[in-house]
Amino acid sequence: MPKQVPPARRNVRGSRTGRPIMALLDLLGRRWTLRIIWELRETALTSRALRTACDEASPTILQTRLTELREAGIVELTDDGYRLTGLGRELTETFTPLHRFAERWSKRAVD
Amino acid sequence: MPKQVPPARRNVRGSRTGRPIMALLDLLGRRWTLRIIWELRETALTSRALRTACDEASPTILQTRLTELREAGIVELTDDGYRLTGLGRELTETFTPLHRFAERWSKRAVD
């Protein structure tokens, strides 16, 4: 009944080439996706704790994103709540430089 | 060729904490933003060439995203078209591991 989101391989918006990077950029470019991964980067969170961490984002869209991320093998649901899979943890490693970039960037973007 | 300076827009969705990483995740999490940065990663592109590269995405939204990215100091408009700024190039450095991740990820997403 939830609208099942296509697995990463199928037709992904903005990815008619089938190149994995396009599918990934599309997945990560959906609202709250990056934020969810970020919030799960060091700890598992229950769906409600995750919602709190995400500024009380709508549960509808969080659930949708979590379903997509689970299908993508980036997030899994355990007894401790949602947490990153091994793949997901690999992905967050690319976030660390992103964090440092954000600091440099903010000093310039504020002006 | 640049014609006008767009109105400033400072409020970033999903960033009530003021932490730069949140503002950045929000900016990058808008549709086509990641893709645009990706397409500009090694070459400058005119607005139309960029549109072609982005699977003929709507010029409305591309223009919106380009304006945001210019205000963020990540993209600039030159005589050669749009291209990444120094900051933007720093950002794409975090994309290289992302590319490699996408390859590994695709092999798993097939399941």
Next chain:
DNA sequence: GCGTATCGCTACAGTAATTGTAGCAAGGAC
């Protein structure tokens, strides 16, 4: 049994974001 929590998850209507098509004005080449 009760009431009261929590969990993951969904319904639904209202609102905001995005799409698709068309077209503008300005500049350069012929």
Next chain:
DNA sequence: GTCCTTGCTACAATTACTGTAGCGATACGC
């Protein structure tokens, strides 16, 4: 002049998202 191309915009249609409420299941103490 006519053709191109450039960056950019208008506008309605469609889709994505938000906000609030609430479901069924599970687990507590009573």
